[in-house]
Amino acid sequence: MRRRTICLIVIFTVSLICGDLVLNAPAGGGEAIGRIVNGVPEAIVVVTRDGTLDSWRSSASGGARWRCGYYAVVAPVMSVLDPTPVVDWVAGPVNPVRGEFYMLGCTDETGVRVHTRYVAFDPGDPFGGAGVTARAVDEARRRLELPEPMPRVNPPDSQLVGLPMWMWLEEPWERIWVTASIGDVWASVDASPETSLWEFEDGTRIWCDQGIAYDVGRRPSEQWSGCTHTFGRSSMWSSGGVEWVRVTVTWGAEWTSSELGGEPLGTLTKTAEFPVRVVEAQALVR
Numbered sequence: 001m002r003r004r005t006i007c008l009i010v011i012f013t014v015s016l017i018c019g020d021l022v023l024n025a026p027a028g029g030g031e032a033i034g035r036i037v038n039g040v041p042e043a044i045v046v047v048t049r050d051g052t053l054d055s056w057r058s059s060a061s062g063g064a065r066w067r068c069g070y071y072a073v074v075a076p077v078m079s080v081l082d083p084t085p086v087v088d089w090v091a092g093p094v095n096p097v098r099g100e101f102y103m104l105g106c107t108d109e110t111g112v113r114v115h116t117r118y119v120a121f122d123p124g125d126p127f128g129g130a131g132v133t134a135r136a137v138d139e140a141r142r143r144l145e146l147p148e149p150m151p152r153v154n155p156p157d158s159q160l161v162g163l164p165m166w167m168w169l170e171e172p173w174e175r176i177w178v179t180a181s182i183g184d185v186w187a188s189v190d191a192s193p194e195t196s197l198w199e200f201e202d203g204t205r206i207w208c209d210q211g212i213a214y215d216v217g218r219r220p221s222e223q224w225s226g227c228t229h230t231f232g233r234s235s236m237w238s239s240g241g242v243e244w245v246r247v248t249v250t251w252g253a254e255w256t257s258s259e260l261g262g263e264p265l266g267t268l269t270k271t272a273e274f275p276v277r278v279v280e281a282q283a284l285v286r
Contacts, residue, residue, distance in 0.1 A: 041066045041131045044106070048095045054126040058138045065109055068130050069093025070102035070121060085118055096121035104128040125183065133259045136187035139180035140255065141265065144189050147171045149196070149272040151247045154214035158277045164228040165276070167198055168211030169249065187257040191268055199246040200229060201238065235278040242275035 043065040045055040072094050075086040087103040096102055099120055106115035119128045127135070150170040159165050177190030198206045208227035215223055235243040248271040256262035 041106075041134050044068060044127055044131050044135075046070075046126050046128075046130075048093055050095055053096075056127065056131070056135060058134060059142060064114065066106040066115065066131065067108075068104060068106035068115070068127070070096040070128070071105050073101060073103050073118070076101070076118075098123055102128075104130060106130055129183070129185075132182050132185045133187060133257045136180050136182045136185050136257060137189060137255045137265075139182070140178050140187050140189040141253070143178045143180060144176070144191060144253075144268075145178075146176070146191065146249075146251060146268060146270045149247050149249050149270055151198075151245070151272060151274055152213065153276065154216075158279050159231055161231050161234055161278060161280045164230045166212075166214040166225050167206075167208065167227045167229065167247075168213050168225070169196055169247070170213075173210035185257065185259050187255055189253060189255045189265065191251040191253040193249055194252050194267070195250045196227075197248045197250070198227070198229065199248075201243050202232070204229060231276075231278045233278070234280045235276070240275070242277050244273055245276055246271060246273045 041058075041064045043055070043057040045066070046053040046068045048069065070093055072088045072091065073085045074088055085103055087105075089105065093105075094102070101118065101120050104115075104117045104119050105113055107113050115130055117129055121128070148171075152168050152170050153159070154166040155163075173193050175190055175192040177188055179186055179188040181187075193210070196208045196210065198208065206227065206229055211227035212223070212225040214225070231243070235241055248269050251268045251270070253265040253268050254262055255265055
C-alpha cells in the first residue's frame, strides 16, 4: 500500500508541472524534436526577449518563413518514461546565454510550430542549426559559377546571305558542382547544361544543345548540323553594319545534402551576345 501511495504522489506532482507549462505541445500541428515537418525554409528570423538576434533569407524563393526563438527548459526530461524536455513556451523566447541549454522553437507564418531542437546556445550559430540544410544549399548555390557561353560560327568571319551559318558552343558541355558546409552539415549543388537558345534580330529563335563544331578539314557534304541559321538579308543597313546574335544556355540545377534528400532547384541561365556581319555575294556551287 505504501508503494502505491508514493507512485500516486509522483504522478500528481508531474501533473501540476504540466498544468503550469506547455509540454513541448504542438502549436497547431505535430512536431518532432530536431525534425523539419513543413519543408525547407526560405527565410529565418531569430528573436529574443529584447528583439531580433539574427536573420537569414535564401537567394531562392518558394519555401516557408520561420520565426525562431530560444525557450527556457524547466526540466531536461519529463520523466524516465517520457524523455521529452519540459519547456516554458508560454513565457516566450529568452535572451540566450552562451553554453546554456534551451529549446529552439520555430513557427511558420500561420503560427504552427514546425521545428524544435534542444541545443546549447552558440553565438557563432545563432540559428541553432535551424534550417541548416537550406542555408548550406543557399551557400553552395551562391558559390556556383556558370561558365560564360563561348559561341562559335562558321564561316568564322563574314556570313553570306543564303548560306547556312553553323553554330556551336566551345566550352565543355558537362556537369559542374560545388559543395558548402555549415558545421557538420554539407550540401552540394550541381548543374548540367540542357539547351542553348540562339536569337536573331529578324525574330528567329533556334533551340540547340552544344551544337557540332564545323570541321574545315572535311567536305561540307560529309557533315551536318541541326544548329544552323541562314540570313535572308544583308546587315549593311543595320546599326553598326552588323547583326547581333544572342545565345542563352539553360542549366538544370539540383541539390543534395548530408541531412536531407535532394530535389531540383529549377533552371539557371547564362547569356552572351556577339556581332555578325552579313554580306550579299553570289555563292559558287560545285
